[in-house]
Amino acid sequence: MMKDNPKLPYSVKDFPKTLPTLKYFNTQEPKNIKAFIGWDGLVVLDESIDLLDALKMYAKQYQLYAQSCGRCTPGKYGGRVLYEMLNKIQNSPEASVDDLAKLKEICNLMHKTAKCEIGKTTPKPILQALDTHIDVFTRNISKNKQKLNKSNIIKYKTPKEEEDFKLEGEASDGSQVYYKANTFAKEIQSHNINPDMHDAFNVLERFKLAVHSHSHNQTYISKITAPCTDMCPSHVDIPGYIEGVRDKRFLDSLSATRGSMPLAQVCGRVCPHPCEHACRRAILDEPISIMELKRVGASYEMEYNTPYMHPNFIEAQEDLKNKKVCVVGAGPGGLSASYYMALQGIKVDVYEALPVLGGAVATGVPNYRMPIVAYNHDIDMLKTLGVTFHTNYPITKENFLDIESKYDATVLAVGTRLSKKLGCINEDFSLEGYLPAIKFMDHVNLAEKFGLESIPDLTGKNVVCIGGGFTSMDVVRCCIRLNAKSVIMLYRRDEATIIKNTSSEEYHEAVEEGVKFDFLSAVHEIVSENGKVRSLKVDKFELKKVEGSPKGELVPLEGGGYTLECDIVIPAVSQELDASFLDESFGIGLTKRHTIDADPHSFSTPRKGVFACGDCVSGPLTIVNAVGQGRRVANVVKRYLLDGQISLSDDEKMEDLLKDVGVYDSSREVIGWMKGDKRAHSDKLEPSFRAKNFEEVNFGLDRKDAIKEAQRCMRCYYISMCVV
Ligand code: SF4
Ligand code: SF4
Incomplete structure (x- = not known):
């Protein structure tokens, strides 16, 4: 096991415990990860690996697939020089210990002078190995020399390799240059990459999926990432x-x-x-x-x-053209899944229960944050790819099996469309003035964006919303625009937490528009009169620091409670899945959190050919979370349609692994x-x-x-x- 280096963000000691057992598979043959090489060093989990080869391949990936921005010489050619030097140390009988000093010098030079991070960080695992595993390098050099002494150099001078390891003689500064290997130039030719690529922008074509390569009986999977x-x-x-x-x-x-x-x-x-x-x-x-x-x-x-x-790296596949997939839900998760499936040539039909497309972004997010014209521009893009939409088409227990049977696969992306209750005394859905957030926002947006309802008028009304997330922010800011007399947000925790839950911009814009916030507060009871909401009894809390609890503990404030006059109360504490369309006999289960039970990596459900993504799987999270899952599910479905198997690609494995490792480190100097x-x-x-x-x-x-x-x-x- 490699020596721990406390300077590394992922020393062996801190390396995710799941990693050594994380199976790599894109074939029937699962393999354990033997080593991880990254921007700050390397972790070797299996000492039998060929370390020199691994470092050489790392340098190669840098030069071939992830070139620097091309604006400085160390960045542009450094990977090639590192590759050649490591190749020499690994294979050439001409290598000497002096080459190790040169290698270190070049690594340090590149680390200090390359203009972009990828150039600065590529030498770091090599430097670490030189520091902790110098014996691997020196042993290899002597082994090669022994071969030279034994005159079995012939082994190296096969016609092909003779060309590769051509002796060059002396450089002008007197230093000995043993060979100028052209192995790299060949690699570049074989990948059709211009080694003198000056167009820094070509990086957009280089941010491809993970690369799979083999060398010296080892298999490598490389992926480019960034902290952001x-x-x-x-x-x-x-x-x-x-x-x-x-x-x-x-x-x-x-x-x-x-x-x-x-x-x-x-x-x-x-x-x-x-x-x-x-x-x-x-x-x-x-x-x-x-x-x-x-x-x-x-x-x-x-x-x-x-x-x-x-995207310039996704193409339609001929063998997918006859495949049909049904997507249930036209929100961000369903749209994302549909987009990536359609791009690959799959015929996609989307079924949406609402009269409009776009899911929670269309009916939940107000126009002042997300203009419907701009959203529709994105949605129309899917139509140009041949995606068909069916609105006002709820999927129910009764029609599920029939719809499913018409397709090769089904993706459930139904979101979480039920507002959760507050859990206070006298919380009665039938009270006039009690409006669950989702119902309220549906009404506002269907009216204001689509003209399908009349716009609510809150003139003279005192509105209280209970929440702390984006939905509650949308509610209170809409109420201001609907001319409410007063708008108050009650939140159990403090100002810092609401900013963290939403964003600083969102919170401060709401304050500027006239929303009042009452922190460390919760509704104890809804007081009604003649079936109408009249006021709220509010409990107050204080936040106490508790050892081992970063969030602290809410403690009721004795005598702090008060009564708040109110005509409309809008709970926006959370939302959950409406699972009424699932029958037990379908074999699609629910988790303890009342979400669809799907595999967290492949999003497949226990029912063959049925997948699920977005909030209905993870609970109410963000739009980008649903979009990310939609993309993943599209690719899993694609492979399922081709071979009937549920699998993850190299790229997806690496994505999950990097999430485990953690890429961002705020203590890392710039x-x-x-x-x-x-x-x-x-x-x-x-x-x-x-x-x-x-x-x-x-x-x-x-x-x-x-x-x-x-x-x-x-x-x-x-x-x-x-x-x-
Ligand atoms: S972390 Fe920030 S500075 Fe670095 S690439 Fe991402 S956006 Fe740019
Ligand atoms: S989708 Fe969201 S999280 Fe992702 S890059 Fe854009 S702003 Fe950042």
């Missing part, structure tokens, strides 16, 4: 699309986004952007405006009415970048104006500011590689 990409539940190629904006290639930027996020209009506006919490730029000054930069390419496509941009470059902010409608209408609040970054913001991105790609 890993944190995004949909694993969007963030540095790639930001690079597109920086280089004014807005449509290419959009293509990079759609590689794993089809709903660019939506996630460029209403994503809680967890990626920004893992942005390394924040170590220097402020995180990059990742979410808003995604909107730039999407707006460009819509504004100039260009043909829809799709080298070579100046601090103090402020984050760009977009213009917004004035609070006094916007509080009276449903017009979009946030204008988005203008293109000039967006390009400047994109220049702040440090392009933190990393390569990860498993030896299996």
